[in-house]
Amino acid sequence: MMITPFTTEKHEALRQHVRMFAETEIRPIAHKLDKEERFSPELTKKMGEAGFFGQYLPEKYGGQGLDYLSLVITVEEIARVDGSQASTVASHNSLGIGPIYYFGTEEQKQQFLPPLTKGDKLWAFALTETNAGSDSRGTETRANLESNQWVINGSKIFISNAGGPLAAGATVQAITKEENGKNELSIILINTNEPGFERERIANKMMWRSADTGKLKFTNVTVPEKNLLGERGKGSKMMLQTLDSGRLTIGAMGLGLAQGAYEMAMDYAHKREQFGQPIANFQVIAFKLADMATKIELARNTLYNAVWRKDNGKPFGKEAAMAKLYCSEVAKEVADEAVQIHGAYGLVQDSDIERFYRDQRILQIGEGTSEILKLVIGRHIGLK
Numbered sequence: 383m384m385i386t387p388f389t390t391e392k393h394e395a396l397r398q399h400v401r402m403f404a405e406t407e408i409r410p411i412a413h414k415l416d417k418e419e420r421f422s423p424e425l426t427k428k429m430g431e432a433g434f435f436g437q438y439l440p441e442k443y444g445g446q447g448l449d450y451l452s453l454v455i456t457v458e459e460i461a462r463v464d465g466s467q468a469s470t471v472a473s474h475n476s477l478g479i480g481p482i483y484y485f486g487t488e489e490q491k492q493q494f495l496p497p498l499t500k501g502d503k504l505w506a507f508a509l510t511e512t513n514a515g516s517d518s519r520g521t522e523t524r525a526n527l528e529s530n531q532w533v534i535n536g537s538k539i540f541i542s543n544a545g546g547p548l549a550a551g552a553t554v555q556a557i558t559k560e561e562n563g564k565n566e567l568s569i570i571l572i573n574t575n576e577p578g579f580e581r582e583r584i585a586n587k588m589m590w591r592s593a594d595t596g597k598l599k600f601t602n603v604t605v606p607e608k609n610l611l612g613e614r615g616k617g618s619k620m621m622l623q624t625l626d627s628g629r630l631t632i633g634a635m636g637l638g639l640a641q642g643a644y645e646m647a648m649d650y651a652h653k654r655e656q657f658g659q660p661i662a663n664f665q666v667i668a669f670k671l672a673d674m675a676t677k678i679e680l681a682r683n684t685l686y687n688a689v690w691r692k693d694n695g696k697p698f699g700k701e702a703a704m705a706k707l708y709c710s711e712v713a714k715e716v717a718d719e720a721v722q723i724h725g726a727y728g729l730v731q732d733s734d735i736e737r738f739y740r741d742q743r744i745l746q747i748g749e750g751t752s753e754i755l756k757l758v759i760g761r762h763i764g765l766k
C-alpha cells in the first residue's frame with residue numbers, strides 16, 4: 383500500500399480497486415485499441431459501472447460524495463496503464479461534469495448530472511476554436527437570444543468526448559453580445575441531438591488514439607434560454623476556473639503515465655542482459671531509474687498538495703498550474719528515458735513504451751500549454 387501524508391486508507395483502497403480494473407480490463411486491450419484508433423463504448427460503460435464517473439458529486443446527483451483526490455487517484459491509476467482511457471475519465475469528470483456542478487442551477491444539476499454518472503453518456507467542454515486556442519477569449523461562436531431561445535452558430539475544434547457515440551452534449555462558450563467593441567462571453571449547455579449540431583471525430587492523432595476527440599459545428603442550433611450556465615457575461619471566468627480543476631487531472635495523467643513508464647523501464651532493465659549481466663547493474667542505467675523515481679516522488683507530492691488545497695477550500699490556481707506544468711514535463715522526461723532504456727525495442731509500435739512516449743506529448747499542450755502555464759504562474763507570483 384502506498385503511504386502519503388495526503389491519502390487515507392479509503393483513498394488507497396480506491397487506488398487498489400482502480401489498479402485492478404486497469405490491469406484486468408484496460409491493459410489487455412489498450413495496445414489494440416490504440417493501433418486500431420478505436421474508441422470503445424463498451425470499455426467506457428465498464429468504467430462507469432466501476433464507479434469512475436461523477437465520484438465527487440453528492441449522491442443526490444448520482445455521485446458518491448468523494449473528494450477530488452479520489453478522482454485524481456482514479457485518473458493517475460488509469461494513466462499508469464493507458465492515456466486514452468485516462469483522458470476519457472479525466473475530461474468527462476473535470477471538464478464535463480465540473481462546470482455543471484459548480485455553476486449550474488439546482489434544476490440544471492438535477493436534469494443534466496445523474497445521466498452523466500453511469501458511463502453511457504459523456505459531456506464535453508467546448509472552448510477551443512480554430513482561431514481561439516490559448517487565447518480563449520478569441521471565441522467566434524455566437525449565441526443570440528431570440529424569443530426566449532438561444533440560437534447558436536459557430537464551430538469548435540479538438541473537443542474531448544464530443545465526436546463519438548456516447549457524446550451527449552457540450553458546455554459551449556459563445557459570444558452573447560457585442561458592446562463598444564467588446565464581446566460578452568457566456569456558457570450554454572447544448573445536447574448533441576439538437577438539430578443543426580454536427581459532429582465529426584478527429585482521426586490520425588499522434589496520441590490518445592483510442593479516446594474520442596471531436597470537431598463541432600453549430601448551424602442555427604436552438605436551445606431554451608434556461609440552458610445558460612451561470613451568470614451571463616461571466617463565461618470566460620467560469621471556463622478558466624474549470625480549467626484550474628482540470629489541470630489537476632492532467633497532472634494526474636502525467637504522474638500516472640510517468641509511473642507506468644518507470645515501472646516498464648525498471649522491469650526491462652532487470653530482464654535485458656548485455657555484457658553478461660542485466661543492464662540495471664550498469665550505474666548509468668541505475669542513475670536514470672533513480673532520477674525517474676525522484677521526479678515521480680516530487681510530482682506526486684506537488685500534485686497531491688494542490689489537490690489537498692482544492693479539497694480543503696484553499697486557493698489552488700497557482701498550485702494547480704505548477705502541478706500540471708511539472709507533472710507533464712516529468713511525464714515527458716520519464717517516458718523519454720524509459721524509451722532509452724528499452725533501446726531499439728522501445729522504438730517499435732508493438733512495445734507499450736512507444737505508446738506511452740506518444741501519449742505524454744499532449745500533456746504539455748492541452749488545458750494550457752507549458753508556456754501559458756508559466757504566464758499563469760508568473761501572474762500569481764506578481765509578474766505582469
Ligand SMILES: Cc1cc2nc3c(=O)[nH]c(=O)nc-3n(C[C@H](O)[C@H](O)[C@H](O)COP(=O)(O)OP(=O)(O)OC[C@H]3O[C@@H](n4cnc5c(N)ncnc54)[C@H](O)[C@@H]3O)c2cc1C
Binds near residue numbers: 477510514515516543
Ligand atoms: C487531444 C486533444 C484534446 C483536447 N481537448 C479539449 C477540450 O476538451 N476542450 C477544449 O476546449 N479544448 C481541447 N483541446 C484544445 C487544447 O486545449 C488547445 O490545443 C490548447 O489550449 C492550445 O491551443 P492551440 O493548440 O490552438 O495552440 P496555440 O494557442 O495556437 O499555441 C501555439 C503555440 O504558441 C504558444 N503561445 C500561444 N500564446 C502564447 C503567449 N501568449 N505567450 C507565449 N506562448 C504562446 C503556445 O504555448 C504554443 O506553443 C484539446 C486538444 C487536443 C490535442
